[in-house]
Amino acid sequence: MRKGELTHQTILETAVRLASRVGLQGLSIGGLAEELGLSKSGLFAHFKSKAELQVQVLEAATAVFTERVIRPALGKPRGEPRVRALFDGWLTWDRDKILEGGCIFVAAAAELDDAPGPARDTLVQSQRDWLDCLAQAARIAVVEGHFRKALDVEQFAHDQYAVMLGFHHAKRLMRDPQAEARARRAFDALVTAAHPPTS
Amino acid sequence: MRKGELTHQTILETAVRLASRVGLQGLSIGGLAEELGLSKSGLFAHFKSKAELQVQVLEAATAVFTERVIRPALGKPRGEPRVRALFDGWLTWDRDKILEGGCIFVAAAAELDDAPGPARDTLVQSQRDWLDCLAQAARIAVVEGHFRKALDVEQFAHDQYAVMLGFHHAKRLMRDPQAEARARRAFDALVTAAHPPTS
DNA sequence: GCGGAAAAAGCACGGCCGTTCTATGAATGG
DNA sequence: CCATTCATAGAACGGCCGTGCTTTTTCCGC
Numbered sequence: 465m466r467k468g469e470l471t472h473q474t475i476l477e478t479a480v481r482l483a484s485r486v487g488l489q490g491l492s493i494g495g496l497a498e499e500l501g502l503s504k505s506g507l508f509a510h511f512k513s514k515a516e517l518q519v520q521v522l523e524a525a526t527a528v529f530t531e532r533v534i535r536p537a538l539g540k541p542r543g544e545p546r547v548r549a550l551f552d553g554w555l556t557w558d559r560d561k562i563l564e565g566g567c568i569f570v571a572a573a574a575e576l577d578d579a580p581g582p583a584r585d586t587l588v589q590s591q592r593d594w595l596d597c598l599a600q601a602a603r604i605a606v607v608e609g610h611f612r613k614a615l616d617v618e619q620f621a622h623d624q625y626a627v628m629l630g631f632h633h634a635k636r637l638m639r640d641p642q643a644e645a646r647a648r649r650a651f652d653a654l655v656t657a658a659h660p661p662t663s
Numbered sequence: 664m665r666k667g668e669l670t671h672q673t674i675l676e677t678a679v680r681l682a683s684r685v686g687l688q689g690l691s692i693g694g695l696a697e698e699l700g701l702s703k704s705g706l707f708a709h710f711k712s713k714a715e716l717q718v719q720v721l722e723a724a725t726a727v728f729t730e731r732v733i734r735p736a737l738g739k740p741r742g743e744p745r746v747r748a749l750f751d752g753w754l755t756w757d758r759d760k761i762l763e764g765g766c767i768f769v770a771a772a773a774e775l776d777d778a779p780g781p782a783r784d785t786l787v788q789s790q791r792d793w794l795d796c797l798a799q800a801a802r803i804a805v806v807e808g809h810f811r812k813a814l815d816v817e818q819f820a821h822d823q824y825a826v827m828l829g830f831h832h833a834k835r836l837m838r839d840p841q842a843e844a845r846a847r848r849a850f851d852a853l854v855t856a857a858h859p860p861t862s
Numbered sequence: 863g864c865g866g867a868a869a870a871a872g873c874a875c876g877g878c879c880g881t882t883c884t885a886t887g888a889a890t891g892g
Numbered sequence: 893c894c895a896t897t898c899a900t901a902g903a904a905c906g907g908c909c910g911t912g913c914t915t916t917t918t919c920c921g922c
Contacts, residue, residue, distance in 0.1 A: 466919085466920090467868080467869070467918080467919060467920095468868065468869060468870095468919095471869085471870090485777050486777075487688075487773075487774065489686075489688070489689065490688065492908080492909065492910085493909080493910065493911090494908065494909070494910090495908095502870075502871090503870065503871045503872070504871090504872095504910090504911095505870075505871065505872070505873085505911085505912085505913095506869070506870040506871055506872095507870090508910080508911070508912095509869070509870070509871095510869090513910080513911080514909095514910060514911090564777075565776070565777045566776060566777070570773060571773045571774075571776075573773070573832055573836045574686070574769060574770045574772070574773035574774065575686065575770075575773065575774075576836070577764070577765060577770075577835040577836040578684055578685075578763075578764045578765070578835070587836070588836060588837060588838075591832075591836065591837065592837070595837075619845055619848060619849070622829060622833060622845045622849070623826075623829065623845075623849050623852075625829060625832070626825045626826055626828060626829025626830075626832075626849060627822075627825055629825060629828040629829055629832060630821060630822065630824060630825025630828055630829075631825075633772055633790075633824070633825075633828060634821060636776040636777070637772045637775070637776040637786070637787060637790065638787060638790065638791070638794075646818055646821045646822075649818060650818070650821070650822045650825060653822075653856060657852060657856070665889085665890085666888080666889065666890095666898085666899065667889095667898070667899060667900095670899080670900090691878080691879065691880085692879080692880065692881090693878070693879070693880090694878095701900075701901090702900065702901045702902070703880090703881095703901090703902095704881085704882085704883095704900075704901065704902070704903090705899070705900040705901055705902095706900090707880080707881070707882095708899070708900070709899090712880080712881085713879095713880060713881090
């Protein structure tokens, strides 16, 4: 009962990387099996269906994301440093070798936005958690006095994520070498605007 | 030579709408033919390959976008009104019935960002033109004195498009009823920050 | 080290894919 | 009005897809 779960996890790791390149729909069981040196049916046995595979890929990606982006940021001081750490962490995540094809959630968002089903539900929940995480970090920054009291933290989280999406577009599609600089400038402007009134 | 080009255009219209739902990859020749009541081979004859179909779909979508979004904005007064018109036009575009599945360019951007080829090249060019259009509108706003002289207009265009991408995500994936309000607030903040120093 | 269980492979299926070739029908120009 | 071109349909192909079923191999507790 141990060997099975091990390969199961190995499959998911490879699947996440592959899916970031070819998308969730483009992730085929045959292709994934070949990449792993397994038989198609042997791999299929781990998941009862392709839909289940897609859900588990998203869950696995969420787990990696939490480990790689959210948890390190939680180690940073409460307030603005943590808000900035979440932003930096996401930039690093989108650049990670694990994701040769860029953030898998951004790719999945475009694929699934009109495809009702368990995969979409899983993605939406994951993204909601992420936005809540961003908003909560901003809320703490308000409490700490780094951000102004009247700040709409959900709006801030929304705007912060929009900058990330803009970065993804500029970097991965447009191959803009200035993508990261542009994103940082946009985010800095957001943070500055969130600061308490100076005078 | 007339009948052919007519159906050719009809095919592309339907293809654009369908592709906005299922994506460029998901757009199958068989499915498209059925939607139009044509035979698969009869439709295929209009395009020498699926890659060519994808390119022409993107070109057709760009033409519609230019007609529906850019041209009306060019009728607005130079400066901030035109900048705002481009933003409003995009919001309307993303909501249009033509695009049941949301902006086809956003969907294609995620699909093609790691798929080199003519389709990707076509999309990149279209997006570059769009960003240039946004930047140029901002540049005019600087000349008109609506925006401050030192404004980085390319950065402004980048940030403006990021807001649009954030809107698309919030609206189409998250189904956030506040998506449009959030986007307008974010864009207003951008415009306000672009204004000349008040004092 | 053996026997049962779990994991993987092998094989076959129906289905849709893009693509090609051939035939037939309709539109068009002289 | 007729001949020619052009637009569409039909059938067939090899290929990959997801998915079951059966067999073989591998693992693991006793």
